[in-house]
Amino acid sequence: MVVKVSIFGMGLVASHYIVGLYRLKEGSMKPYGVPLAKYDLAVDFLEEEIVSVYDVDTRKVGKSVRDIVTESLKDVIPLPSSLPETEVRKGLLMGSAAGLDKLFPVSGRDQEIEPMEAIEEIANELKKDSIDVVFNLISTEPAEPFRSEEELLKRIKEGKASAAQAYAYATYLASKDTGKQIAFINLIPTPLANDPVMVNLFAETNSLLLGDDGATGATPLTADLLEHLAERNRLIRFIVQFNIGGNTDFLALTIPERNLMKEKTKSSIVEDILGYDAPHYIRPTGYVEAIGDRKFVAMDIEWITFNGLVDELIVNMRINDSPALAGLAVDLARLSKALMERGVKGTCYEVNAFYMKNPGPKNAKNEARIKAYYDMLKYLKELKIIKE
Amino acid sequence: MVVKVSIFGMGLVASHYIVGLYRLKEGSMKPYGVPLAKYDLAVDFLEEEIVSVYDVDTRKVGKSVRDIVTESLKDVIPLPSSLPETEVRKGLLMGSAAGLDKLFPVSGRDQEIEPMEAIEEIANELKKDSIDVVFNLISTEPAEPFRSEEELLKRIKEGKASAAQAYAYATYLASKDTGKQIAFINLIPTPLANDPVMVNLFAETNSLLLGDDGATGATPLTADLLEHLAERNRLIRFIVQFNIGGNTDFLALTIPERNLMKEKTKSSIVEDILGYDAPHYIRPTGYVEAIGDRKFVAMDIEWITFNGLVDELIVNMRINDSPALAGLAVDLARLSKALMERGVKGTCYEVNAFYMKNPGPKNAKNEARIKAYYDMLKYLKELKIIKE
Amino acid sequence: MVVKVSIFGMGLVASHYIVGLYRLKEGSMKPYGVPLAKYDLAVDFLEEEIVSVYDVDTRKVGKSVRDIVTESLKDVIPLPSSLPETEVRKGLLMGSAAGLDKLFPVSGRDQEIEPMEAIEEIANELKKDSIDVVFNLISTEPAEPFRSEEELLKRIKEGKASAAQAYAYATYLASKDTGKQIAFINLIPTPLANDPVMVNLFAETNSLLLGDDGATGATPLTADLLEHLAERNRLIRFIVQFNIGGNTDFLALTIPERNLMKEKTKSSIVEDILGYDAPHYIRPTGYVEAIGDRKFVAMDIEWITFNGLVDELIVNMRINDSPALAGLAVDLARLSKALMERGVKGTCYEVNAFYMKNPGPKNAKNEARIKAYYDMLKYLKELKIIKE
Amino acid sequence: MVVKVSIFGMGLVASHYIVGLYRLKEGSMKPYGVPLAKYDLAVDFLEEEIVSVYDVDTRKVGKSVRDIVTESLKDVIPLPSSLPETEVRKGLLMGSAAGLDKLFPVSGRDQEIEPMEAIEEIANELKKDSIDVVFNLISTEPAEPFRSEEELLKRIKEGKASAAQAYAYATYLASKDTGKQIAFINLIPTPLANDPVMVNLFAETNSLLLGDDGATGATPLTADLLEHLAERNRLIRFIVQFNIGGNTDFLALTIPERNLMKEKTKSSIVEDILGYDAPHYIRPTGYVEAIGDRKFVAMDIEWITFNGLVDELIVNMRINDSPALAGLAVDLARLSKALMERGVKGTCYEVNAFYMKNPGPKNAKNEARIKAYYDMLKYLKELKIIKE
Numbered sequence A, B, C, D: 001m002v003v004k005v006s007i008f009g010m011g012l013v014a015s016h017y018i019v020g021l022y023r024l025k026e027g028s029m030k031p032y033g034v035p036l037a038k039y040d041l042a043v044d045f046l047e048e049e050i051v052s053v054y055d056v057d058t059r060k061v062g063k064s065v066r067d068i069v070t071e072s073l074k075d076v077i078p079l080p081s082s083l084p085e086t087e088v089r090k091g092l093l094m095g096s097a098a099g100l101d102k103l104f105p106v107s108g109r110d111q112e113i114e115p116m117e118a119i120e121e122i123a124n125e126l127k128k129d130s131i132d133v134v135f136n137l138i139s140t141e142p143a144e145p146f147r148s149e150e151e152l153l154k155r156i157k158e159g160k161a162s163a164a165q166a167y168a169y170a171t172y173l174a175s176k177d178t179g180k181q182i183a184f185i186n187l188i189p190t191p192l193a194n195d196p197v198m199v200n201l202f203a204e205t206n207s208l209l210l211g212d213d214g215a216t217g218a219t220p221l222t223a224d225l226l227e228h229l230a231e232r233n234r235l236i237r238f239i240v241q242f243n244i245g246g247n248t249d250f251l252a253l254t255i256p257e258r259n260l261m262k263e264k265t266k267s268s269i270v271e272d273i274l275g276y277d278a279p280h281y282i283r284p285t286g287y288v289e290a291i292g293d294r295k296f297v298a299m300d301i302e303w304i305t306f307n308g309l310v311d312e313l314i315v316n317m318r319i320n321d322s323p324a325l326a327g328l329a330v331d332l333a334r335l336s337k338a339l340m341e342r343g344v345k346g347t348c349y350e351v352n353a354f355y356m357k358n359p360g361p362k363n364a365k366n367e368a369r370i371k372a373y374y375d376m377l378k379y380l381k382e383l384k385i386i387k388e
């Protein structure tokens, strides 16, 4: 059973996902970093196929995927002998371009035609390509959830929705027209799986909207560390977490509105897990190109232990940022397909809770990943997605 | 419902447990560091009462508990206005004295009378005092499990059993004679809850043997960190963990046979959680008096992530060693009582899995603490020990 | 020989300086943290006396020094039995108030009378009090050096000079009128010892202007670490340094213009010591009140070693911010007095190079502290300020 | 002016030195990690030539240098197109073989012929090859200094001297017979430059004995960190330093007598630099093969700052162990030659103080490296070895 994948945002995460997938296909690599690789799943990741790719960076639009990933990864990891030749198509800018053009030259279809027309064009392409799964991997953007379907339509028509919202809407349209289930996997902070208006649209077409913001790096680890401390009833005095990297994702976060979005999804864990809002400072902190994609994380946590004494935990990490998310993507494409086949629609908390920094639906709790993992395993076994 | 407690080993952990308990009783402190303090438990920790205390350090035997804890903690934490006046009684040396006398002057009843006689003396005292719960908090000792009840009897008679084994046996005798359930909580590495021979004796008297080795410090954290990595299918290249402190527990571990015992209980988590024996170096590393009880831990873990790239995690901690275990003790006394009342006997994996470094029974898996915690909560709720 | 001291900015550093000095006077503390305490100096620190103190925080103005330091430090360190009763006088706001009033209520003499008049008032007080040494310890402020004495006068008259510049000018005036040498020790980032116009004024009155920005915390350590690496001809790939604290100094740095000032003085070391501008990110990173004055620093340095391989150094610190500077102040007051007596005027690179983040005069090199220390020792011995 | 080099101990450091030298010769690498590379030195490192190599590992003896370094480094760094073809000659085992044969099969000339005969054989080879500089890079060995020349002769004849002592003596003999100056550079802990008996022999032949134990890794950094703290008169409460690696040097240090030698040279800095013996734990801590040559270091230092408050510094490093020493070797060969030409004989503290962990002569102080560096620069400039 083939899983046809479309990707919005042909950046470093997309590159790692594509290269990794094709190395797995040719058997030259073990699936480390793919959480469920050790289980026998209803859908094998080898069934995933890259069908279409979209971007707004004018240096990428029109180029082949092969050329883009070769350029960005040839000095970093061994490349597979075959790679998709697909040409990168032009995407949408919508309301979220702000500041992006300071980083690189951009252009979007909505600059030439009406926003709704541009969205329909993309919906038509998703239909024509028989896409099963859409990955949203565009640069972090500022965005607000919709309060109603009317507001959604209004903001989309006026070009004031964000690009991610527009892509999700295009996916909904494609699925509505054809009756084919299509999953939209939102790996960036834009609230989509946390937006009831959006989730309802996907429920309507028996499709799935997973999100928001892939849980890699320091955030899920922090969740487990806080849980570890909370389970011993230690009182957190403060937690600080710094993050610095040199990839374009960090560069984009130097634009203040974009940074804000990350801070939101990263900080929600504190209160959700501890039950109180311990003093904290958790946010992407800076950009130094020479650090590259192997970001540096520093964390300091102080707490009160038994008898009122103070303990301290300092964590430092050097982690490859983009491969971490790419490894999750490998699971998420096949999981979405398997879930939709079993009638799961709207969004799926059990999966989001493990894979996402800000798991939808709205107001759903951000819990320890280790707990979320075992709950998910149970859920997937009951649905027979994991075979025992 | 009063929980009458006897303690073997009047060291720093015992001191923190006693001081903390009396501060909680007088209401001058919040129960931070007591894992289940936020739940409504069948037995309140305020019911715990220190009835008798044993040691072999001649400087402590005959002194009042109040004087000992005052001396060791008066410059560290506020002391409660009331503290037990009980005199420390002389314990047993048995086969585990080796090397201890280089650290401080020791003497045991088994130096004056036959081992079995001495054990029976202690059993009689436990009976007379109507003890419900015995804590084993003596210095780490070298010890081997028994292979049969005969071997047990033989080694005990010849004085070749370890002191911890002798105390556990004395507890069994007390309970057997009176029919009263008595829990023995083994917080040191000696394999007791991991020794089927011992566990059977306790099952026979409807009593409980919990253990082994209280899970504080770096080990349970390492368990959760390894689980976190394993759930993402990352391949651990190596893990190293250093530990250095300045309390007498670390001093005792400079005696090689004693260090070995710790290494065993600390290293078992690697294979149990990862499913393979990743290269590791995990052990108490040294003693520097000036560090005191706030030990320093350093950990380095390297793994392979998606696309074969290498990530690294470094953890440094400064943690108050003894209060951490004292906080667990507060829970364990009341839990034991509640469990025995509900007919749980022998040992109890669900509780050991969270509270112990090397959870009994023998061959039971060492699993992630976060998983063990949720499994334990479910178990305690089913038994109505945690009221909802 | 008494050293009469006036302090501008009655904050945490001033509090620690005063408390420490009086504890030293009463003999209840060893002079740890005072660099030259182990040498026999021409002027003993016990000669330092607090004569006047200025602030603009309306909650402090009019209060006694004793009450202010008692309030801020009574739970932190033992207080000496005697403390100065002096009342805090109202200072100047000038051009540097921007944003400060969001943090606390402020008021300055220059709100009531003309700037120049207010400055003269302060100059008169310095004269009347026979001040020898002025410490500038006000909140970090945005400020630009003067290009000429005319510009200085113009900006001062129009109230556009910064408060630190105004205080330095007042000190100059006091000294000019009386012929008495007065040292101005600038412990904040405002370029004063780096401003040739200012330095010339002090040279004119045979007085001394030391600065800028006291070298405590991570910056001088970074200087020595970079020197250590440079001496082995390692190529620095990048250096990042984060800093977070919870004192009002960090709070003030959340105001962007103020943060910028710190970044400047902190980053200059990289190129000065390495000889090339290695990629870096060095700046105060945030404010979390619960961290208090014991700030958290994280640093990551990567370099290329022999045969092109990559090494990494990670540094984490928890350091008491304000006492560190207070310890330097103890030396600087007596050194200034001794230097002026020996005819040193204008500024003094040899001393600045060790004690200051951005040592004046302008364009003077920021060098490794260990080198600066030995060069300073030699200099002070030649001047017979350190007796051998 | 060619510098003819002979190496004893064809291990990882020797491999990195040789590969690096030939990459420098072919111009395919920058001399990072070679301390004095940025200066114009009297002798260029391109003049260094590998003439002979000795080992006792039977798997290496008889093999070509090219094959050995290719095998050990081909997956680690790019190899130069040309490498020495010299065959590794059999060395001496002497009294220092203890335990080595548990690690690999060994054999030495002194197993076949009398010790003194074997030494003379090697001396003759050094003469025949016109060697200028001998590097001692054999595995760390237990060894005691000689108390007199008689004792030296006695222990050598009885085969009870260590291998390093025997090699140094062979070098002395070669130089004595021919009148040619030959430098012996001892990069391991055996006290040679710290042994007055040995140093006298070299002085007698106008030759140079540099040592002991190359200063790489955490030790010289610790020296500079302690100096940094001492210069601020902070009181060190304790310092701990752990070291773990996976190269055969770390493997050899798991043999207790060998570990002891390292502990000695590593700990001497504490008292030398601080002036008091702060509580410390500094030693190679363990061996985990998977860590390879990029060792992990963890350090924790606590001190008392102004007003009696406690600060803490934690350092973690991942450093390539062997290239670090190889980079120093590049300098040391040419420096020795230049020094001997200028009449420096016996040993040379100015050079040892920077390059060695335990700088000779005996009782010479271990000082901060940054200080030692500037003192050495001055010294080398006066001798016109560094041209200005």
Ligand SMILES: NC(=O)c1ccc[n+]([C@@H]2O[C@H](COP(=O)([O-])OP(=O)(O)OC[C@H]3O[C@@H](n4cnc5c(N)ncnc54)[C@H](O)[C@@H]3O)[C@@H](O)[C@H]2O)c1
Residues within 6 Å of the ligand: A008, A009, A010, A011, A012, A013, A014, A054, A055, A056, A057, A060, A091, A092, A093, A096, A137, A138, A139, A140, A141, A163, A164, A187, A188, A189, A213, A214, A215, A216, A217, A247, A248, A249, A252, A321, A322, A323, A324, A325
């Ligand atoms: N571990 C991780 O890397 C991680 C974790 C969580 C979330 N994320 C998120 O994933 C996203 C992708 O990360 P990345 O490292 O690949 O970033 P990247 O900067 O390398 O790639 C982003 C790509 O999106 C393109 N883009 C921007 N706006 C677009 C639009 N409107 N339409 C189509 N394409 C657009 C950019 O041109 C760029 O090619 C980011 O939003 C990031 O925050 C990454």
Ligand SMILES: NC(=O)c1ccc[n+]([C@@H]2O[C@H](COP(=O)([O-])OP(=O)(O)OC[C@H]3O[C@@H](n4cnc5c(N)ncnc54)[C@H](O)[C@@H]3O)[C@@H](O)[C@H]2O)c1
Residues within 6 Å of the ligand: B008, B009, B010, B011, B012, B013, B014, B054, B055, B056, B057, B060, B091, B092, B093, B096, B137, B138, B139, B140, B141, B163, B164, B187, B188, B189, B213, B214, B215, B216, B217, B247, B248, B249, B252, B321, B322, B323, B324, B325
């Ligand atoms: N976080 C922790 O502190 C922690 C965690 C897990 C396990 N433990 C274990 O708990 C035990 C107690 O730790 P501590 O810090 O209180 O140590 P400690 O050294 O302060 O106290 C041990 C006490 O036991 C006494 N003792 C020794 N042998 C005895 C015997 N045969 N009979 C009676 N008393 C005896 C000693 O005299 C001493 O008073 C140690 O074995 C330690 O390994 C501690």
Ligand SMILES: NC(=O)c1ccc[n+]([C@@H]2O[C@H](COP(=O)([O-])OP(=O)(O)OC[C@H]3O[C@@H](n4cnc5c(N)ncnc54)[C@H](O)[C@@H]3O)[C@@H](O)[C@H]2O)c1
Residues within 6 Å of the ligand: C008, C009, C010, C011, C012, C013, C014, C054, C055, C056, C057, C060, C091, C092, C093, C096, C137, C138, C139, C140, C141, C163, C164, C187, C188, C189, C213, C214, C215, C216, C217, C247, C248, C249, C252, C321, C322, C323, C324, C325
């Ligand atoms: N280690 C260190 O703490 C360190 C190191 C280098 C520099 N500094 C600098 O020293 C200064 C003082 O640090 P702190 O921790 O005491 O800060 P603080 O915030 O505790 O104290 C600053 C005081 O200055 C007062 N002030 C502000 N503007 C003033 C004005 N115009 N006139 C008179 N008073 C004024 C404030 O009201 C406050 O009382 C800061 O500028 C800081 O950047 C501190």
Ligand SMILES: NC(=O)c1ccc[n+]([C@@H]2O[C@H](COP(=O)([O-])OP(=O)(O)OC[C@H]3O[C@@H](n4cnc5c(N)ncnc54)[C@H](O)[C@@H]3O)[C@@H](O)[C@H]2O)c1
Residues within 6 Å of the ligand: D008, D009, D010, D011, D012, D013, D014, D054, D055, D056, D057, D060, D091, D092, D093, D096, D137, D138, D139, D140, D141, D163, D164, D187, D188, D189, D213, D214, D215, D216, D217, D247, D248, D249, D252, D321, D322, D323, D324, D325
């Ligand atoms: N940064 C560093 O790597 C560093 C720093 C200071 C000192 N050192 C010292 O340098 C030495 C070499 O380090 P390495 O990493 O190359 O070690 P290594 O184990 O890779 O090499 C040592 C070599 O010496 C040989 N050897 C042992 N005994 C010998 C003998 N009697 N005669 C001749 N050869 C003998 C061994 O067979 C081996 O080939 C060690 O003693 C180490 O302690 C290394």
Ligand SMILES: [Mg+2]
Residues within 6 Å of the ligand: A012, A013, A247, A249, A321, A322
């Ligand atoms: Mg990324």
Ligand SMILES: [Mg+2]
Residues within 6 Å of the ligand: B012, B013, B247, B249, B321, B322
């Ligand atoms: Mg303990």
Ligand SMILES: [Mg+2]
Residues within 6 Å of the ligand: C012, C013, C247, C249, C321, C322
């Ligand atoms: Mg401050």
Ligand SMILES: [Mg+2]
Residues within 6 Å of the ligand: D012, D013, D247, D249, D321, D322
């Ligand atoms: Mg080595």
